Amino acid sequence: MNRSFIPALLSVMATTSCYALALQLHRKWRAFPPIVGACIPIMAALWLLRVPYAEYNRGGTLLTWWLGPATVALAVPMYRNGLALRGMLPRLSLVVLAGSITGMVSAGVTAWLLHAPLPVIMSTVPKSVTTPIAIEVSRQLRGIPQITIAMVILTGVLGATCGTYFLKLARIRNDRAIGAAIGTSSHGIGTASLIRQSELRAAVSSWAMAAAGVFTSILGASLSFLLR
Amino acid sequence: MKTSLDFALGVGIIVVIFLLGDFLHRIGVPVPGGVLGLLLFYAALQLRIIRLEWVDRAAGFLLRHMVLLFIPLTVGLMDMGGVLSRQFGAICLSLVVSFVAVLLVTGLLGQRLLGPPEDAPGAEGQL
Structure with a gap:
């Protein structure tokens, strides 16, 4: 058996166990989000055992x-x-488009008003959409992908918790409005x-998230073309 | 035994569609592979090329435990302290302002355009 295989397997097992534990806690205290409950013990363990994140993430990438x-x-x-x-898809797309534009503009303008350097401003623009899309848009706009990743995740955690x-x-x-708002804002x-709250919310949210991803990648590509 | 085979088949179908989407992305479509795969999968379900009962359990399992898949990336925040702290104020404020703005614009517009509140009388059948 390959030697690098064992630590990778170990980090997958540790992550899965922490997740299972966090789910149990979430069942007891509904307000406690599983993503927070699972990450804290892993971060603490890596820090205490002085394991670099890159080492842990060799298994992490498998997940x-x-x-x-x-x-x-x-x-x-x-x-x-x-x-x-079906009947609401055109209206839903309009709502999501408005939300996506709001997200990109408000993030960029806030960072600009606070005198952030241009690459940081550009990194904030795609922060509302799912990680793979956000990274691409950030690269196209000459942002810093790491900042974008951090913001995408923090936005998602904020959306899931509050x-x-x-x-x-x-x-x-309205369940449809809630689904649209969560899917557009926190991917x-x-x-x-939402999947554990209501099927309708989750379905609308999935639609909104996919549409926001498509809109943001198109808007991002156009913006980078304009700035060239 | 049969159900676990069904489950494996469902996962297999989903993975193949993802790889197809990823391939299309690699050869130049500017939309990421996962989103392309999602659109392809939806079209295949709609056109009955793939039946819902083949993939229902596998998809449900993946979605119920999606949070698990986000854990490694989230743990990665511990390595980004340096990058984040240099522009901490701008990043945090832009994150919160933009989050609230999107939530409000989408939620309020959604409430307007997507139907009355669920608890209002006669909310049924007004999709």
Whole structure:
């Protein structure tokens, strides 16, 4: 057996165990998001044992790779709810387009007002969409992909932890509006948090997330063309 | 035994579609492989090339545990402290402002265009 295979397997097993544990905690205290519960013990263990992240991530990429197939699998709730959603798809696309433009402009303008350097401003622009799309748009705009990755994940965690509460505060109660808002603002991490709440929310959110990804990659490509 | 075979078949179908999407991306389509795969998979389900019952359980499993797949990337935040701390204020504020703006614009516009609140009377059948 290959020697590098064992630590990779170990980090997959450790990650999966922490995830299982975080799910148990989440079952007891609903407000406790699994993503936070799973990451804290792993970060603590890596820090205490002085294991570099790159070492852990050799196994980690085995899990990260499955984000591709999982994105593809989103077609199933989209299809299953397709009949219910069919009549609203043009309106939903309009809502998502408005949200995507708002996200790109507000992120960039806020960073610009705070005198951030241009590459940092560009890194903030694609932060609302799923990681692979965001990285590409960031590269096209000559941003710093690492900053974009960090922002994408933090936005997703923010959406998964406080998105629903925040929408409740703003008196947004419609399941379709909630799905659209979470999918557009916090991509896969937000959508994943809705799957356990309601199938309709998750389906609309999957639609919104996919549409936001497509819109943002097109808008990003056009913007980079204009800036050339 | 039969159900685990079904499950493996479903996962296999999804992985093949993802690889197809990824291939299309590599040869020049500017949309990422996962999103292309999603569109292809949706079209295949819609056209009944792939039946829902072949992939239902596998897709459900992948989606229920999607959070697990985000863990390694999220743990990677611990290595980004340096990059983040240099522009900490700008990055955090832009993140929060933009998050709230998107949530409000999409949610309020969605509430307007996508139907009445679920708890309002007569909300049924108004998709």
